[in-house]
Amino acid sequence: MEVFRHDIVIVGGGGAGLRAAIAAVEADPKASVALVSKVYPMRSHTVSAEGGAAGVAAPDDSLEMHFKDTVKGSDFLADQDCVDYFVEQAPKELTLLEHWGCPWSRDEEGRVAVRAFGGMTAKRTWFAADKVGFHMLHTLFQTSMRYDRIVRYDEQFVTKLLVDGGVVKGVAALDVREGTMRAILGRAVILATGGAGKCFPFTTNGTIKTGDGMALAYRAGIALKDMEFVQYHPTGLPGTGILITEASRGEGGHVINAQGERFLVTRDYGVGQKAELGPRDMISRAIMQEIAAGRGIKGPYGDYVHLDLRHLGEAKIMERLPFVRTLSKTYAGVDPVSEPIPIRPVVHYMMGGIDTNIDGATALPGLYAAGETACVSMNGANRLGSNSLTECLVFGARAGIRAIEFARGASVGSEAPLLAQAQEEATRIEDLRGRRKGGEKIAQIRREMQKTMEEGCGVYREQASMHESVRVMAQLRGRVSDLQLEDASKVFNTEILTALELANMVDVAEAIAVAAAARRESRGAHACSDYKARNDQEFLHHSLVTFTPGGPHLDRKPVTITRFQPEERKY
Amino acid sequence: MSRPVNPRAMAPARAGRTRTAAPSVPDRFWSAPRMRRYLLFDATGITYLLVGLSILRVVWALGSGPEAWQTVLRQFRSPAYLAFHALVLLSVVYVGVRFFGLFPKAQPPKIGPASPPPGPVLTAMLYAAWAGATLVLVLVLGGVLP
Amino acid sequence: MSDVQKKKFVVTRFDPDKDEVPKTQEYTIPVRPDWKVLDALNYIKDEVDGTISHRWSCRMAVCGSCGMLVNGEPKLTCSTPLDEYGDEVHVAPLSNFPVIRDLVVDLEGFLDKFKSVKPWIVRAKEKAVEEGPCRQTPEELHAFKQFSMCINCMLCYAACPVVANVPEFLGPAAIALGHRYNLDSRDEGAAERNEVFRGEGTVYECSYANECSEVCPKNVDPAAAINQAKLLAVLDWMKSFVTPRRGGE
Numbered sequence: 002m003e004v005f006r007h008d009i010v011i012v013g014g015g016g017a018g019l020r021a022a023i024a025a026v027e028a029d030p031k032a033s034v035a036l037v038s039k040v041y042p043m044r045s046h047t048v049s050a051e052g053g054a055a056g057v058a059a060p061d062d063s064l065e066m067h068f069k070d071t072v073k074g075s076d077f078l079a080d081q082d083c084v085d086y087f088v089e090q091a092p093k094e095l096t097l098l099e100h101w102g103c104p105w106s107r108d109e110e111g112r113v114a115v116r117a118f119g120g121m122t123a124k125r126t127w128f129a130a131d132k133v134g135f136h137m138l139h140t141l142f143q144t145s146m147r148y149d150r151i152v153r154y155d156e157q158f159v160t161k162l163l164v165d166g167g168v169v170k171g172v173a174a175l176d177v178r179e180g181t182m183r184a185i186l187g188r189a190v191i192l193a194t195g196g197a198g199k200c201f202p203f204t205t206n207g208t209i210k211t212g213d214g215m216a217l218a219y220r221a222g223i224a225l226k227d228m229e230f231v232q233y234h235p236t237g238l239p240g241t242g243i244l245i246t247e248a249s250r251g252e253g254g255h256v257i258n259a260q261g262e263r264f265l266v267t268r269d270y271g272v273g274q275k276a277e278l279g280p281r282d283m284i285s286r287a288i289m290q291e292i293a294a295g296r297g298i299k300g301p302y303g304d305y306v307h308l309d310l311r312h313l314g315e316a317k318i319m320e321r322l323p324f325v326r327t328l329s330k331t332y333a334g335v336d337p338v339s340e341p342i343p344i345r346p347v348v349h350y351m352m353g354g355i356d357t358n359i360d361g362a363t364a365l366p367g368l369y370a371a372g373e374t375a376c377v378s379m380n381g382a383n384r385l386g387s388n389s390l391t392e393c394l395v396f397g398a399r400a401g402i403r404a405i406e407f408a409r410g411a412s413v414g415s416e417a418p419l420l421a422q423a424q425e426e427a428t429r430i431e432d433l434r435g436r437r438k439g440g441e442k443i444a445q446i447r448r449e450m451q452k453t454m455e456e457g458c459g460v461y462r463e464q465a466s467m468h469e470s471v472r473v474m475a476q477l478r479g480r481v482s483d484l485q486l487e488d489a490s491k492v493f494n495t496e497i498l499t500a501l502e503l504a505n506m507v508d509v510a511e512a513i514a515v516a517a518a519a520r521r522e523s524r525g526a527h528a529c530s531d532y533k534a535r536n537d538q539e540f541l542h543h544s545l546v547t548f549t550p551g552g553p554h555l556d557r558k559p560v561t562i563t564r565f566q567p568e569e570r571k572y
Numbered sequence: 573m574s575r576p577v578n579p580r581a582m583a584p585a586r587a588g589r590t591r592t593a594a595p596s597v598p599d600r601f602w603s604a605p606r607m608r609r610y611l612l613f614d615a616t617g618i619t620y621l622l623v624g625l626s627i628l629r630v631v632w633a634l635g636s637g638p639e640a641w642q643t644v645l646r647q648f649r650s651p652a653y654l655a656f657h658a659l660v661l662l663s664v665v666y667v668g669v670r671f672f673g674l675f676p677k678a679q680p681p682k683i684g685p686a687s688p689p690p691g692p693v694l695t696a697m698l699y700a701a702w703a704g705a706t707l708v709l710v711l712v713l714g715g716v717l718p
Numbered sequence: 719m720s721d722v723q724k725k726k727f728v729v730t731r732f733d734p735d736k737d738e739v740p741k742t743q744e745y746t747i748p749v750r751p752d753w754k755v756l757d758a759l760n761y762i763k764d765e766v767d768g769t770i771s772h773r774w775s776c777r778m779a780v781c782g783s784c785g786m787l788v789n790g791e792p793k794l795t796c797s798t799p800l801d802e803y804g805d806e807v808h809v810a811p812l813s814n815f816p817v818i819r820d821l822v823v824d825l826e827g828f829l830d831k832f833k834s835v836k837p838w839i840v841r842a843k844e845k846a847v848e849e850g851p852c853r854q855t856p857e858e859l860h861a862f863k864q865f866s867m868c869i870n871c872m873l874c875y876a877a878c879p880v881v882a883n884v885p886e887f888l889g890p891a892a893i894a895l896g897h898r899y900n901l902d903s904r905d906e907g908a909a910e911r912n913e914v915f916r917g918e919g920t921v922y923e924c925s926y927a928n929e930c931s932e933v934c935p936k937n938v939d940p941a942a943a944i945n946q947a948k949l950l951a952v953l954d955w956m957k958s959f960v961t962p963r964r965g966g967e
Contacts, residue, residue: 040773043827043870044781099851102839102902104859104866111853136866137782143837178818179589207775240752243778244807328778331797443914444764490733492590493819495763495771574810577882582815582875582889584826591734592816592824597882598790601813606932610879618858674928678945680862681901683953 002357003183003535006153006414007035008408009401010157010185012214013193014042016134016393017372017400019141020094021191024401026148030469032405035152035185037174039498042142046207047393050134051246051324054390055124056091058115060129062123071388074280075352075381076525076535077567078227078543078560083359083379085563087388087395094394099100103140104129106321116321117251118387120280120572126387131246137390146167154185156159158498161212161426162190162221162368163419169221169367170413173207173423176278176429177498182427184420187329188408189367191400192218193393195372196351198397199502200510201458204348205244211502212509214374218355219508221364224556225546228378228509229517230352230526233460234383235284237347238333240302243380245325245344247339247386249400250277255309256288257341258296273572280572282383282526283347289460292345300343307341314338333531346460350389352380352526353516356558361400365405371400374460378543382525434497435489441480443499446507450477454510458517464531467518474511475552486491512546515553519544538569574598613670618664623660672698722748724799727758730769730810731820738815742808743767749800750898755788756795759809759821779935782869784952785812785876786821792873792933812876828872831888836897837916843903848864865898865943866937874930874940886919890930893921897943900950910945912954921947 009025011018022034057067067088071081095113099105099532105113106128129136139440156177163171163184170188184310194214198206219225235256236245250256255263255521256277265276270287272279279287282550289307291297297304308320310325315338316324329342330337354376361369361377371377372393379392413419450473457470481504488496523529523535545556574596582597601607633644638705647653676697688694711717724746732740756774763770764926764927774784786795787810789803800807815823845852874890875881881889881901888896896915900908925942931941 039872040783041829044773044775044783046776047782048781048869049776093847096847098846099848100839100904102899102904105851107854107856107859111855111858113851130778132867136870139866146833147838155837164763207781209775209776231803239779312900314836324780331779400887443768488770490819493771493822496768538813567935574813577814578885580885581882582824582827583822583885586826588816588818588824588826590818593732593734593737593740595814595816595882597813598810601790605788606929608915610929623964653822666817667720670893674926677939677942678949680928680946680950683949 002420002427003122003182003184004155004420005035006367007185009189009404010035010187011038011191011192011193011401012037012172012217013045013195013372013374014020014038014040014139014142014153015156015193015195015372016047016390017397018042018045018191018193019138019145019370020394021193021401022151023141023145023148023405024398025405026150027055028402029405029409032150032408033318034146034151034520035154036151036160037157037172037185039158039177039213041155042145042153043069043139044209045079045138046210047134047390049084049205049207049244050243050390051131051253052248052251052526053116053118053128053133053387054095054394055118055121055126055385055387056095056391057088057125058092058113058127061126062125064123067091067125071379071385072565073570074383075379076383076570077537077541077562077565078381078524079379080359080377080561081563081565082561083144083284083377086359087379088149089122090235090381090395091391094391094398097189098137098140101140101144103136106130117250117278119247119250119278119284119386120275120385120528121387126248126251128248130320131248131322134390155484157183158501159217160430160501161422162217163363163422164221165414165418166172167366169365170410170419173426174500175497176276178493179496180434180494182430184373184423185418186413186419187411188411189369189404191357191361191404192370192374193397193400194374195371197349197506198348198507200506200513201348202449203237203242203455205234206348211506213505214370215355215512216505216508217513218363218368218370219548221365222548223365223368224356225509225512226353226356226543226545226558227378227382227516228351228353228546229458229520229544231348231458231513232281232350232352232381232526233279233285233346234349235288235346236308236344237298237349238328239305239343241332241347242347242350243328243332244347245328246322247281249308249310249322249325249403253289253313256284256314256344257307257309257534258291259298259306260296262296264296271571281349281385281386283461283572286528288337288346297341300553303343303345303451305343308344309341309461310337311339311341315515319444334557337411348383352376352378352382352384353513359399360403361396362403369400369404371397375385382527414534433484433486433500434494436486438563439485440484441484443484443486443496443503445486446477446481446484447503452509454513458513461528461530462517464518464521464529467514471511471516471518471520474507474514477507478511508548512553516544516546535570541567613667616667619660619663622656668702725749725750725803726806727762728808729759729762729821731770731818732817733925736841751801753800754796755793755798755800755807756784756807758807759795762837770821771819780869782871785873786810786811787876787890792876794871794873794935794953797935805824809817812872814876814878814881815872823872825872828870828875828889831892832870832895835888836907836911837895837899839899839905840904840910841904842906852904854903858865861903862898862901863872865901865938868894868938868940869934869936871886871935873933873935876919877929879927879929884919884923887923888921893947894938894940894943897947900947908950909954912951915951916955921951926946932963
């Protein structure tokens with residue numbers, strides 16, 4: 002088996018992974034960093050983020066306002082020390098990106114422009130038209146090429162964390178092109194693999210978002226935190242789930258029902274004066290209620306409502322939202338200049354993730370996590386739009402620096418046990434390749450998982466259906482070990498990848514369902530029809546799901562509240 | 573199905589660890605409309621070569637006495653030569669129009685301290701220059717200008 | 719279900735462990751009218767033949783993974799409507815690239831070229847974070863913005879007749895990216911990049927066929943970038959005689 006040795010190993014080449022890599026090599030002039038990604042970094046899903054990245058910039062804004070907006074948006078489940086650190090670092094990180102060439106949109110004087118976003122009380126979202134994730138990712142990727150000490154392992158799929166003596170010391174990875182396993186060793190590992198939207202059938206996420214990092218940590222005994230909080234973005238295209246950015250509302254777009262009524266203004270959905278600029282959880286619920294009340298529009302992929310941009314005019318749409326226009330034309334057949342865009346809520350983001358502290362450190366020494374795959378936690382029960390791109394930078398950088406510091410003081414020790422684990426992993430993968438004897442089809446299990454998750458863990462959730470999801474997921478976890486595969490070839494075998502990703506998703510989906518069923522209250526994105534109110538007495542805590550051979554184990558962890566005491570969340 | 577191109581096209585500096593199939597292009601790539609346009613553009617080169625040869629022939633005839641010169645003039649009035657010259661004119665117009673279309677966007681936003689004029693203005697200038705040169709040529713050939 | 723439309727897909731297959739050269743395989747499948755070409759490939763992969771390999775992810779034309787030849791034309795398959803084609807659709811890997819497997823091409827050669835143009839901000843002295851963001855007017859942003867829109871989907875390389883014949887040629891996307899940084903008001907690295915542009919596989923290999931710009935799904939117009947770079951690189955060379963470079967080489 003091939004063995005590669007570095008100081009730290011970063012898994013994931015998106016916003017958080019690339020930022021961590023750059024931070025690590027800048028913090029330690031001798032550091033050697035492995036950047037392992039299952040796709041070429043520029044394919045990472047950060048690329049699809051559209052609207053912007055939040056950081057205080059305007060004179061009428063303040064760190065305190067950003068802090069309060071974020072905590073309130075989180076329905077008081079965010080750890081306030083993390084939020085404080087986040088809002089303070091955010092402008093610095095976005096400035097760094099500016100120095101690295103990110104083409105931020107500008108005002109007439111050449112200053113970075115900011116736009117309005119949902120749940121934010123001031124304009125503080127930095128943007129590059131409506132392709133912010135794309136520009137951030139490419140800026141980071143291109144900048145990372147300056148450093149020869151960042152050694153990329155592209156199209157390598159990590160299947161296991163190598164742990165010895167209670168410390169993580171590397172990863173076992175499948176080289177997709179060659180079809181062989183290798184061990185990539187390092188004295189610290191950062192997981193930055195993004196979200197798990199593909200656990201659901203209808204999502205803005207790309208097909209690569211299969212919760213790999215969460216599953217890796219989960220199987221290594223690390224708890225997943227706050228997994229029940231799944232963000233539904235209010236405006237996805239029906240059918241494909243393609244994202245229509247919140248910036249279209251930030252720039253003044255209206256959400257209207259079949260009668261052309263701006264229901265967020267005319268009816269009481271709790272968003273008050275904010276109307277279309279309310280937080281995502283509330284707007285998604287409002288849309289679902291409109292549809293349930295029969296005020297939606299019928300379509301081949303279910304009922305939907307409209308996002309109306311016509312009053313913005315062609316010039317503004319072309320300047321601020323050109324991608325929205327292209328996407329609408331290509332994937333919905335409508336030109337937003339002259340027609341409203343069909344939209345409905347769609348799975349977008351996991352507030353939950355690998356349980357880490359403010360440094361991105363997990364309970365396993367040497368293991369760090371950052372970005373969507375982590376839960377540090379600053380998003381609580383509902384993330385505000387445009388906080389997550391900045392989160393990738395702020396906590397990616399911090400994890401990179403902390404990981405390299407940890408690595409400096411650690412030693413790899415004996416490699417033999419690590420290589421033995423990697424060898425064991427190679428055998429497991431080899432058994433899976435072209436596994437004829439199984440009885441289950443990948444696509445079938447994936448369909449069942451996605452359908453169950455939509456029914457049990459949707460915008461509105463019922464106790465009965467959540468428990469049903471828990472039951473089905475436990476069953477699917479068994480069935481996923483009996484897959485039948487057709488492709489026995491070595492080179493670029495994508496079927497084996499799909500099988501491994503499916504196993505990851507089933508684990509993550511089970512954690513989501515278990516955590517959801519246990520939270521008998523409604524908070525943020527978790528809207529439980531049987532317990533409609535928030536219950537701070539019993540549930541003002543993080544939930545932790547830990548893997549055990551007998552099934553998921555539930556636990557809780559206190560929320561850090563420093564100065565903003567929970568109050569009713571009203572806008 | 574496909575035909576090979578340079579076997580080293582897009583090859584990495586360090587060869588990959590698995591065998592690859594050689595780079596190729598589709599067999600009938602020339603049937604794509606945009607490729608056909610480009611090939612037509614390239615093919616106009618043949619007409620210029622032929623024009624060059626016929627000019628050589630004229631010069632040769634000039635040096636070979638009045639009889640040879642008259643023969644060339646007679647031949648140039650033949651339908652075949654007229655058709656050829658019509659083809660040459662078409663080629664020149666095609667290349668000119670294509671080039672004038674592509675020229676403006678090849679100008680950087682700034683050349684030193686100066687900004688080139690906007691695209692439509694550049695195009696208009698090119699056509700104006702073309703028309704001007706043609707006019708001068710017609711006047712000279714028509715004996716109006718010395 | 720007799721009104722379900724069916725289409726035949728002729729897909730190029732290649733497994734280096736089994737096939738000497740690529741071959742084709744046919745699949746006839748039911749299709750939906752609103753499908754893109756990629757949806758059909760995914761249907762084949764999921765329901766008909768799990769051994770087929772292709773790259774894809776975002777299915778919204780921004781990650782750049784799913785470039786292939788559709789009926790001989792370089793296309794992003796996730797944004798190419800199926801109803802533009804007849805009953806038979808040919809899907810093949812991108813032309814001009816070595817093929818790893820089925821529809822998957824080798825991108826390493828591109829990344830070599832990509833890195834060689836120094837696609838990052840070069841400054842004599844790096845600005846400190848505390849100094850805040852640089853000023854850049856909308857005009858200065860506009861000067862390079864278009865050339866920063868490349869998603870590295872490789873369609874331009876597949877379309878370029880020079881790439882097919884001159885392996886050293888840096889090619890459309892890489893040159894456009896280098897040019898993008900040269901035009902950025904925050905950058906001071908034009909001299910270094912122009913040297914690259916005048917070196918092996920130079921911008922002057924480009925015969926301005928304009929094919930790259932014809933197939934570009936993001937309107938980057940790499941042909942414009944290359945031909946602008948030609949002029950700027952030669953002006954820079956002429957300037958170097960008049961004003962010797964700082965620090966020397």
